[in-house]
Amino acid sequence: MPLSEKALIDRIRRNARRSSSLAAGIGDDCAVQRVVHGYDLLITTDFTLEGIHFRREWYRPAVVGSRCVVRGLSDIAAMGGEPKTVFLSLALPRKLPQRWVDGFMKGLLQTATKFKAVLAGGDTAESPDGVCADIVVTGYVPRGHAILRSGAKPGDEIFVSGALGGSAAALREFFAGRRPQPQDFPRHFAPIPRVAIGRFLRDKNLASSMIDLSDGLSTDLGHICEESGVGAEITAAAIPRARFGRKTALVDLRLGLDGGEDYELLFTSSRGKSVPARIAGVPITRIGRVTRQKKVVLIGQDGSRKRLRPQGWEHFR
């Protein structure tokens, strides 16, 4: 196995030295994390599996490492939390070149550090097949103030950050046998977890419910509706569609509705609240409202009303 347990522990040590929240225990049986009084702990885990979540020939290893940790950071953002620690369980095929592992770790650590998360532990193993990474990210949110999926109320307005479908547009290029370039598809190759937006919304008490768009709007809005026991109406013309390629083309509506891995935030806000048009430099767009009737309806450009089924992106299936 190219990355020995000792090598991983050494990297973790170097990284963790910067953090005062790690009491002790690095290279120990457990990480020991000092908890913060008055805060709740957030924990999320996300797999990144070769052949399921990525293909090694498509990406530089640093991109794989970065996207891997973004999945967890984005989950923390979706609760209105602040990232704190990252744990990496990494199983590697025996024949994997060391420079791939180095690139992967570099991408992962750069992105984690950018969002103030410290690599605090993990596990290594040999993989019988492809690269298999499981990321755990912890974070904190003031006690009782996590923004859940279950808080949407009929009458609330529905918002999204940024633009949608940009990540799926790159995948479509890959599947068509082309080689999309990172600079043309930044949301795919270098997604940004919306930690600052989530924190702002929590701090200002603006969101009644929130989720990050990892599976696609149609699926993730469905999660909010299911957890909140409500429905939703969204307006096709309002969906902020991503631009791609040389920044000239808008993605199809279908990619905006179903494309996954944009890692934008989807949230609801009660009508009395004043949601800014931009938060942390990112446009915020109102796309619809929460309804009492438990289904998700898409209002078309011609005024037609159609049921919107969850058809979010299910990786390579």
Add this chain to the structure above:
Amino acid sequence: MPLSEKALIDRIRRNARRSSSLAAGIGDDCAVQRVVHGYDLLITTDFTLEGIHFRREWYRPAVVGSRCVVRGLSDIAAMGGEPKTVFLSLALPRKLPQRWVDGFMKGLLQTATKFKAVLAGGDTAESPDGVCADIVVTGYVPRGHAILRSGAKPGDEIFVSGALGGSAAALREFFAGRRPQPQDFPRHFAPIPRVAIGRFLRDKNLASSMIDLSDGLSTDLGHICEESGVGAEITAAAIPRARFGRKTALVDLRLGLDGGEDYELLFTSSRGKSVPARIAGVPITRIGRVTRQKKVVLIGQDGSRKRLRPQGWEHFR
């Protein structure tokens, strides 16, 4: 994939309803865990990969599920902590029968529940190859009282709980083409994480350092020595060797020294302390002492002194 995300979430919900420490957020982007004032949080992650850590044809699925969570519970025990929550990331091959998943989950939940740990979240994915599970276990320990690997001092006495080599003895049977029976090798098929022992040692302030024996005594004692900057002398005749088969045979000394996955506790205690001969019903045996000279020495039955190199069990290699 046999176990859908929804099915996993439903199971987690049923399980978590019993716990008041989970503030909210089940089926959400993150689990929200209420932290306990005056305590440090412990976090550990452990892979269980088919073909590396287990072979599917060797075990009932409940045994795989149980052993999977024991790895994490044992890490919590080794810090003197109390387990709290479990997160399961589970990637399954498409063709895996549903009853295998049911059995796996049953074993995992039974063992977690027995040690008061609540399944609080996780992730599911399709695996391109075999079963791939990553377990995260969290726990708590009174602030500043985690028992680390790094606290051993020259002159401390070295102890182990239970008997060693019993798990590796079953593996040796498998590799010899035989079918060891669970009742003859309980430490292999149904290992018990020594949570009660770890808690007792922490509570009575008896251990200066501690580790769980997952890789084998020669390797794990090496970890304590390395982290503490010390050496050790252990006495071959003192090693408590496991009985196996029809409870008549003692394992070879080699298995006692190098056999992994016993999940007993190895700890050091300063000479003034009085360590009981049994803790929580399990025998505690003094096997040697901590030395200033940074190497691990095995004193043979004939009084010979040999360097003990880490040759712990490295799974199927």
